[in-house]
Amino acid sequence: MDILSYEVTLPVVPAGSDVVAQRLDVTIDGVTASQSPELGVLVVPVEAPQDSAVALSLVYLDDAGNQSQASVRDFVATDTIVPAAPGEMTVTLVGERREE
Numbered sequence: 001m002d003i004l005s006y007e008v009t010l011p012v013v014p015a016g017s018d019v020v021a022q023r024l025d026v027t028i029d030g031v032t033a034s035q036s037p038e039l040g041v042l043v044v045p046v047e048a049p050q051d052s053a054v055a056l057s058l059v060y061l062d063d064a065g066n067q068s069q070a071s072v073r074d075f076v077a078t079d080t081i082v083p084a085a086p087g088e089m090t091v092t093l094v095g096e097r098r099e100e
Contacts, residue, residue: 002050004077007043010058011071019060019068027055028077048077 013019024044025034029052037044048054054075060068 002079003047004050004079006046006048006077008046008056010037010042010044012042013039013060017060018062018064020063021061023059023061025055025057027057028052050077050079052077 008024010022010024013022019039021036022039023034023036025032026046027033028048035044046054046056054077056073057070058072059070062068
């Protein structure tokens with residue numbers, strides 16, 4: 001099984017808001033794991049098995065414990081990275097033959 005690595009870019013928390021925390025739920029083929037990136041963290045690594053269904057859900061929490069609506073992103077973990085090109089080929093003359 002191939003594991004694909006992603007970087008999820010989070011939005012900037014609005015200036016002047018009372019947001020004190022953010023929660024990112026990562027669901028892979030129906031299994032959810034939650035993480036709480038520090039405010040100001042803009043890139044979060046996520047890994048998923050190739051061809052798995054991935055759902056991301058980000059919410060903000062304010063100082064009173066209220067939760068925002070979720071920002072949601074769904075995708076299928078698809079390998080779109082092309083392999084490196086082959087190296088240069090060489091051609092070497094290895095003999096000669098005479099025909100009449």
